[in-house]
Amino acid sequence: xxxxxxxxxxxxxxxxxxLIPLGVAVILAVTLILEVQSFVNRAGLVEHTDRVIAIAQxxxxxxxxxxxxxxxxxxxxxxRFLQPYRQGRGETRNLEDQLRQLxxxxxxxxxxxxxxxxxxxxxxxYADEAIAMAKTGQDVTDPKLQLRGKDLMDRYRETRKExxxxxxxxxxxxxxxxxxxxxxxxxxVVVLCVLIGGIFSVLGRKQLVNLSGAxxxxxxxxEANAAEARAQKEWSHTILHSIGDAVIATDxxxxxxxxxxxxxxxxxxxxxxxxxxALVKVFRIVNEQxxxxxxxxxxxVRRLNRVVGLANHTILISxxxxxxxxxxxxxPIRDASGAMAGIVLVFRDVTQHRSLEAAxxxxxxxxxxxxxxxxxxxxIHNPIDTASNLLFMASEKTNDxxxxxxxxxxxxxxxLRVASISRNMLSLHRESSTPTSVxxxxxxxxxxxxxxxxxxxxxxxxRVEHGFDGNIEGFPGxxxxxxxxxxKNAVEATSEGGSVRIFSVPTQEAGKDGVLVxxxxxxxxxxxxxxxxxxxxxxxxxxxxGSGLGLWVSRAIVRKHExxxxxxxxxxxxxxxxxxxxxxxxxxxxxxxxxxxxTTEGIAV
Amino acid sequence: MTVSANSNGKVILCVDDETVGLSVRKMLLESxxxxxxxxxxxxxxxxxxxxxxxxxVILDYSxxxxxxxxxxxxxxxxxxxxxxxxxxxxxDLPSETLALVDKSITKGEPPPVLxxxxxxxxxxxxxxxxxxxxxx
Numbered sequence: 001x002x003x004x005x006x007x008x009x010x011x012x013x014x015x016x017x018x019l020i021p022l023g024v025a026v027i028l029a030v031t032l033i034l035e036v037q038s039f040v041n042r043a044g045l046v047e048h049t050d051r052v053i054a055i056a057q058x059x060x061x062x063x064x065x066x067x068x069x070x071x072x073x074x075x076x077x078x079x080r081f082l083q084p085y086r087q088g089r090g091e092t093r094n095l096e097d098q099l100r101q102l103x104x105x106x107x108x109x110x111x112x113x114x115x116x117x118x119x120x121x122x123x124x125x126y127a128d129e130a131i132a133m134a135k136t137g138q139d140v141t142d143p144k145l146q147l148r149g150k151d152l153m154d155r156y157r158e159t160r161k162e163x164x165x166x167x168x169x170x171x172x173x174x175x176x177x178x179x180x181x182x183x184x185x186x187x188x189v190v191v192l193c194v195l196i197g198g199i200f201s202v203l204g205r206k207q208l209v210n211l212s213g214a215x216x217x218x219x220x221x222x223e224a225n226a227a228e229a230r231a232q233k234e235w236s237h238t239i240l241h242s243i244g245d246a247v248i249a250t251d252x253x254x255x256x257x258x259x260x261x262x263x264x265x266x267x268x269x270x271x272x273x274x275x276x277x278a279l280v281k282v283f284r285i286v287n288e289q290x291x292x293x294x295x296x297x298x299x300x301v302r303r304l305n306r307v308v309g310l311a312n313h314t315i316l317i318s319x320x321x322x323x324x325x326x327x328x329x330x331x332p333i334r335d336a337s338g339a340m341a342g343i344v345l346v347f348r349d350v351t352q353h354r355s356l357e358a359a360x361x362x363x364x365x366x367x368x369x370x371x372x373x374x375x376x377x378x379x380i381h382n383p384i385d386t387a388s389n390l391l392f393m394a395s396e397k398t399n400d401x402x403x404x405x406x407x408x409x410x411x412x413x414x415x416l417r418v419a420s421i422s423r424n425m426l427s428l429h430r431e432s433s434t435p436t437s438v439x440x441x442x443x444x445x446x447x448x449x450x451x452x453x454x455x456x457x458x459x460x461x462x463r464v465e466h467g468f469d470g471n472i473e474g475f476p477g478x479x480x481x482x483x484x485x486x487x488k489n490a491v492e493a494t495s496e497g498g499s500v501r502i503f504s505v506p507t508q509e510a511g512k513d514g515v516l517v518x519x520x521x522x523x524x525x526x527x528x529x530x531x532x533x534x535x536x537x538x539x540x541x542x543x544x545x546g547s548g549l550g551l552w553v554s555r556a557i558v559r560k561h562e563x564x565x566x567x568x569x570x571x572x573x574x575x576x577x578x579x580x581x582x583x584x585x586x587x588x589x590x591x592x593x594x595x596x597x598x599t600t601e602g603i604a605v
Numbered sequence: 606m607t608v609s610a611n612s613n614g615k616v617i618l619c620v621d622d623e624t625v626g627l628s629v630r631k632m633l634l635e636s637x638x639x640x641x642x643x644x645x646x647x648x649x650x651x652x653x654x655x656x657x658x659x660x661x662v663i664l665d666y667s668x669x670x671x672x673x674x675x676x677x678x679x680x681x682x683x684x685x686x687x688x689x690x691x692x693x694x695x696x697d698l699p700s701e702t703l704a705l706v707d708k709s710i711t712k713g714e715p716p717p718v719l720x721x722x723x724x725x726x727x728x729x730x731x732x733x734x735x736x737x738x739x740x741x
Contacts, residue, residue, distance in 0.1 A: 380694075381711065382712060384712065385626055385712035385713055388713070389629045390629055392633065392715075393629075416714075419713025420713070423696050423711060
């Protein structure tokens with residue numbers, strides 16, 4: 001709005017700057033033309049007067065010649081002297097006509113001319129009379145006659161001179177008038193020039209001030225706009241750089257035009273090398289489970305022409321092969337006409353979030369299982385207690401029949417084994433105190449010693465290497481349970497003469513300092529089918545002897561310690577199985593509120 | 606079946622809402638020479654406790670109406686020296702309960718464990734000789 005007004009004003013000023021001098025110049029030219037015209041007119045009048053004077057003087061001289069001829073004739077009576085007289089008469093007739101015409105605009109001079117001509121006519125009559133007398137032989141030398149002729153000629157001379165003098169006077173007047181006109185033209189040209197110059201300078205200055213005002217306003221506006229645009233750009237830049245999500249923008253062809261630092265980190269590309277590169281090359285995404293390439297977001301956005309959330313369980317593979325679980329969305333960038341000018345991708349690293357989710361799900365399962373096992377255990381413990389009491393009493397009554405008594409005691413043992421499993425499950429939810437410092441090498445040595453005595457019995461070799469020789473925080477009883485379980489499994493997986501190797505190494509996982517304990521056996525290994533079920537309750541390969549709760553419980557305990565447990569196995573059976581347990585040096589392990597709730601709920605049944 | 610002289614017909618109050626379990630336990634204890642009183646809930650137990658000369662109590666923890674902890678509390682208020690064994694299906698009893706009673710045993714332990722505990726609490730020296738059995 002304001003810019004438009006400035007533009008109008010600018011045009012107005014420009015018009016003025018051009019039109020005003022043009023107008024003034026035209027006026028000046030017209031003035032000059034008129035003045036010159038007037039000067040030329042006046043000069044023409046002077047010329048006219050000059051001609052009148054010239055003709056009058058020729059007539060006058062002709063008359064003088066006539067008189068001179070006449071006098072000579074009268075004195076000599078020689079006809080030849082009459083020649084000028086006669087010539088003068090013929091000659092002047094024309095001139096007098098011309099003269100009469102030239103002065104037709106001036107009555108005063110006409111009157112004078114008439115007077116002069118009258119005087120000449122009178123002299124002419126005298127001349128004719130005198131010539132006639134001479135021709136008839138009369139005496140023409142009479143002074144009286146001569147005198148009369150002289151008088152008449154004098155009279156003519158007088159009148160003609162008067163005419164000429166008047167004409168000369170007129171000429172002088174006209175000449176001076178013409179000269180004045182010329183002076184006026186000169187002066188007026190100078191004055192006009194000065195005047196125009198003055199007007200120009202005043203107007204010009206005013207217009208220039210206006211113009212420069214308008215220009216300054218325009219300049220200020222432009223500068224303000226530029227500053228605003230700059231600020232806007234900087235603002236966007238800062239926002240995009242500060243934002244916690246990764247942002248990638250592309251053009252319509254899918255070539256990258258922008259990436260923010262988070263996007264650079266996740267993709268492993270920096271903006272400089274990525275700019276102009278196809279998005280699919282930089283933003284490599286696959287499905288978490290199938291590892292199949294996920295549809296290119298450019299195509300998807302173009303196909304659907306709206307904001308799209310990308311497929312779930314998407315994994316971004318960075319330039320150096322690192323993988324991130326991401327949660328992302330793509331939106332079309334539209335130009336003013338609404339056509340798609342590119343897309344902008346916004347995504348974030350949800351790796352941690354995903355693992356938390358998984359942990360939460362696992363905890364929920366655990367809590368549910370805990371509640372179930374608590375109530376099942378309650379229902380089992382009572383009848384088992386009764387049954388074992390009955391069997392015990394029965395066995396007491398068969399002291400005299402040792403064989404029957406043994407059968408009964410065996411039966412009681414089997415019944416009590418059920419109770420033992422049940423207690424195992426329940427003990428998962430035993431309330432614990434805060435973690436204490438655990439000497440890991442001692443703990444491992446203790447576990448190994450116990451197992452060597454009870455299960456290995458010298459028939460399997462167990463080797464322990466303490467690459468980590470320090471303390472970790474945790475619950476010693478629970479950790480002992482974990483390692484007992486894992487080492488026991490390893491020993492049981494080997495045949496006689498097999499060996500189990502236990503070695504610990506200090507390490508870091510997920511940014512936490514800790515220890516990785518590997519328990520490797522050269523036993524039968526685990527089938528792929530079994531592997532997926534390892535950590536679920538009641539999964540067992542040991543048919544009768546195992547409860548199938550070992551690894552499930554172990555994992556729960558390790559997780560409680562904020563650690564991880566992994567199993568790798570070569571199916572062929574030659575390399576056996578390796579269980580790797582990571583435990584952080586420091587832990588916030590404590591019984592969770594959920595677990596307490598589950599336990600209390602169980603008790604209240 | 607040998608009735609230990611040490612049991613001496615001592616009176617034991619058994620409290621449990623599980624009727625079958627309660628009667629079998631009564632039989633077990635009687636087979637060891639004890640006199641056994643039974644109650645199926647806390648209130649009945651407290652009535653019996655005030656009227657009879659009870660020398661030891663075997664209490665279930667989880668019972669409708671009044672749990673074992675409350676019952677034990679009332680009894681200990683009246684007779685702080687009375688031996689009480691908490692016999693529960695749960696392995697994770699509250700610590701206040703564990704502090705309150707003289708012994709806690711989980712149901713499903715071998716019967717000699719209970720008998721041994723009672724015997725010790727009543728006279729400090731009787732031992733039930735467990736027969737060989739295998740509880741793998």
